[in-house]
Amino acid sequence: MNTYTLGVDLGTTSIKAVLLECHSRSVIASQTLPTASDIADSNGIKAKEQDTGRILDTLDRCIDLLPRDKMQHVGRIGVSGQMHGVLFWNSERGCDWSKGKFSHLITWQDGRCDEKFLSSLPKPDSHLSVATGFGCATIFWYMKHRPAFLKGFTVAGTIQDYVVSSLCGLDKCLMTPQNAASWGFYNTSSNQWNVDILTDAGFPLHLLPGCAHSGELAGRTLTDWHGVPAGTPVGAALGDFQCAVYSCLSAQTDAVLNISTSAQLSFAMPADFKPPDSPQPDSPVAFFPYFGRSYLAVAASLNGGNALATFVDMLTGWMKELGVELSDQSLYEKVIACALNQESSELAVTPTILGERHQPFALGQVTNISARNISLGHVTRALCRGILENLASMMPPERLQKAGVRRIVGSGSALARNEVLRQEVKRVFDVPAVYGQNADSAVGVALVLCDRIGAAHEASSTVK
Template sequence: MYSTFSPDCTKVLISSEVMATSQSCSADFVLGMDLGTTSVKVVLLEAQSNRVTDSRSFPTNSDISCTTDTHAKEQDPALIIAALDQCMDALPKDKLKKVKCIGVCGQMHGIVLWKSKSGCEWLSKDEIIRFIPKEDVSQLITWQDGRCSADFLSSLPKPDSHLSVATGFGCATIFWYMKHRPEFLSDFSDAGTIQDYMVSMLGGLEKCVMTGQNAASWGYFNTTTNQWNTQILKDAGFPVHLLPVVVESGAVAGYTSSEWYGIPAHTPVGAALGDFQCSVYSCMTDKGDAVLNMSTSAQLTFGMPAEFSPPSSPDAFCPVAYFPYLHGSYLAVAASLNGGNVMATFVRMLDSWMKEFGLEVNESRIYSQLIQSALAQPNTDLTVTSTLLGERHDPTTSASVSQISPSNLSLGHMTRAVCRGIIENLATMMPPQSLQAAGVRCIIGSGSALSCNPILQQEVERVFPFPVVYGKDVDSAVGVSMVFNDQT
């Protein structure tokens, strides 16, 4: 049985310098966590050596089927936190007692809403204190949400930002609810990404705190001034009271309001960062590095010079965006909506076809056979345009198959063409010539989809004329722990 636990609700917003003095010298670890689209991962980083000693990951299985709107993409925050609990339960208890600070990152753009001071309930079981979301916390509307059509987005006020607003962005989602379900918004006082919610609950914050990395991913945020477009939003009737308080990336949001899995109360909790920026931080050690990360979606990025300033207004048709990074710097990013999810859809399609013939084949076996067939087919004249999910700079684009002939209809040809299409789409968004002009000398390949798929790796090496390095510790959970370890 669980028993209700009431933590100390003293709240404070502190600067990063507090981290170095608030813990005893016996606190030797940084806890990093990544609340991703499909899984949660936590790591323990030994502070002195900057080395990961323990790592755990569990799938969230949190997707919610929406029968009323097929464009909706939502997840259950309770299941995300449950996956986090599984991770925390599996970490060494003796090391958790020595955690000196907590870093949190997660999937960007999405939004979850809650009521301040009542977003969770603290429980104690078997001497372990944890929290669960309350029923009055909304579902997480994710970055994959497609409810905001091109016509709807064009009706919104023009932002004072160098970044365009797209469907799945927090502010766009709120505008959609204002038009279609205004009563829904009246139930809440706070909003943030899922990682911001996590920080708010751990720290017992009276108001949600958000870094510029996540704020920029919501839209209507000026990264130069580090402020929301408050007046523009007010004039449009936007409920600006839902907007989080913005702090610097790398700052601390507050202290844990109680002991949590053995981590002492009053342990500093960093304001949540974006999972993408943290994955880059974990591996980009040289200004000549570019990072290609491919998991559910895909991103190709490199660091801009320190003196770079983004343009004053967005170019909705430009495939390259400039994301705020750390210490006022920016990353040039080609962020594609089409990555590992395209291969996953291909596998599900084949599985569905076989079931119609009464055949049951495990999806992992299908995936394995696709790889084997494509390895035996090193080239193909079959062309697959793999923009199955559209792109933010071109939402109307779709996938297509062309150059079909009787000789290229094998599984190997099709798999090779699908993988090639994924990589060539990225190369269209950020051509190799632009990487060369920026001084890129090496590509660091990362992400589960890329690391597990040798065909994608072959296509990367075919399309981009740079050495490609695999196997580096490219990991958002590691990156966020490194960020906050470097602050101390």
Template sequence: MSTYILGIDLGTTSIKVVLLESGTRDVVASYSMQTSSDIVDSSGIKANEQDTGRIIDTLNQCIQKLPADKLKNVTRIGLSGQMHGVLFWKARSGCDWSRRNCFIAKDTSQLITWQDRRSDNDFISTLPKPNSHLTLATGFGCVTIFWLLRHRPKFLEEFTSAGTIQDYVVSMLCGLERCVMTPQNAGSWGYFNTSTNQWNLEILEAAGFPTHLLPQCIPSGALAGHTCMDWHGISVGTPVGAALGDFQCSVYSCMNTSTDAVLNISTSAQLSYAMPLGFTPPSSTQSSSPISYVPYFDSSYLAVAASLNGGNIVALFVDMLMKWMSELGAEIPKSSLYEKLIGCALTQDTSDLTVLPTVLGERHSPLCLGQVTHISPSNLSLGHVTRALCHGIISNLTSMMPVAYLHQAGVTRVVGSGTALARNQVLRQEVERAFSQMTIEYGQNADSAVGVAMVLCDRL
């Protein structure tokens, strides 16, 4: 009888679930669904929050779409999800299991996502310096908690636990009294030393930080516990892996050798490769460095250039055009507009228009906003602008991690993945120009849900 591993990825905009056959590692079933959980910010503080209840409801709907006969034979559950963000809950009442075979969110905050920008650079400059090679940035969990401590201290008093959205789901599935977190997620929060695998407790306590909210750290790839209830036909007592970062899991799903680099362009964009075993990151990294070293597995690290500006910039461009047309009294479906833009750009092989697409800034340079230069009467067509925008997205990423760095690291193949790259032929053309001296592989798409299931297949 075949057995299966359930892989779950709680992404920024959607949730994906897969069933991986334990013996063959083949994906035998999958389903994904948009969460539509964004909460409109009317506060003026640049908040970015999502409805926790809607996220959990979407998760339940996704699991229900998988074959019931296979769910009965699930032997392990793995979760990954959006990193940096923070969710608060009450440990003993964080969910309601009264509905048959599933839980719903209860006594939780909304999810404050990695895109939250209320703690700006000026605010971060007032925080104590962390004992970590990873620098602080807006949207990081500990930074957000510091902001809440200063501006909404009563809010924090309502809760006993904090974690990422994937940590929360693991805690609810296992009925944990205290949240557990892997170094992959802890490193994304700030104030965590990946060499010692410890929070900077002395630094945080001296600053009045509510350290009782911090999760207990356990190794990436370790077991968090077992399901405390039957869940959509999956038996009580099923092992559940500690939640992992979606970025690391996406890399794990498609990085076959140490000579691979993974380029992922979805909402944001990342370019990464594996550091040699035994590599130790510098004790501190300058905040202006665009390359960071994030924890992977077995005390290893990935070198990563993580851009905040990826497919979301194309989406912003489309939304801008939609708004302009609406103001002019013209209407066109968004999907049709997107297809027309790509079609126009495909007829324009290059453009002398220059677009720096850092509309959202970058973590290493938060004040560097977007620019359009070399404008002339001959390069203002939609084809020119769209081509220049796509070229700018790739150029921005390779300016953060130059191709020469990859050559020096022995990289010979770039695995391209992500929804934006899959949908956008113009982006793929620009990738092929940028990495013309390397093999480009698109067939093995990075997939966090598949990756986390593979981790459990290989390590538990």
């Protein structure tokens, strides 16, 4: 009896795998392992690459830790992963990673495409801008700087696309709009690549993946995999962000707030929403393809828990200079305790020390400073409030209200461990907030497969 769905998320730093019991929608087993796959940039081009072989080895070890007696009852496999990045491979003999030929993974963090290079690229027919770290931009960079490299490969996709292709033995990559939109030069309204624009630019079109719908099957496993039977349906790979939202977005009237390293606030747009015809680089809100023809409105801030971590690092450094030693964890707990004793503050902190995508040169600021509000409690309370106010400047409460949002579902490690942040969510957005259901991409992709692929679909569907 096919009882379970296997959900896998290939993250930037770790891999997570879960077994989800579809009927109860409960996770009955879970494993997470760090990949430790980063490769140092030895060429000084701001490259961010990872060792693909190490990622795949970690994936195998992670899956192998799941209970073998339950793996034989897996009826579906869903895979999500880090968006934007690109991996090249050769499909001449299928996609078996134990003997396949593949490149390093160039991740979404890659910085080799500077502003001058990006400005030289053709304008996309898309509502989303193209940035460094996007798959198509990276391929354009190789065309200019290392064209011989591209000749050694026949297929390109994200790391999650590669895993799906390998499991199913596909001779080409099938990519959903969630990942294609994150590559650039993809029109989500027509669900097509900008073929004419790319052709005129001399782009190697054979590297473009085929198109599959989000939530559909890519194929079936060729062989047994850690106890999962051959012939098990595998969903086309999905984006980690969309799957994280799916794991905790239970109603159209919910917004999902995630604060971990960075911060994101998103909600589902109405079914009839159409995105703009062209990129809006100055807009703080982007529209990501979700499922069907729907979209998520997303305010993605670069400044979240990392701003608090930088603050704690600064205090730790000051204390060391004064001859006082205290661990970051202990200091974090103490500054939060101070802020809990300080219910409000007139001090104002703008925490944009890393800039924002729509304002890359923004800096942080501290204003309204007086002799009465420079205590540790005041400063920490103001910083926490500033993180939420920065998000609110990107997606104002009035916009949420107009969209019909009645509740915020909060998730992420920073929110989970910081009561001050949770207090400020209510004050800044003035809507009820609930916590305890963490956004989880591995759980989300498993839920997608449970919800969107029925038994009849499993029996007959394979994306062409």
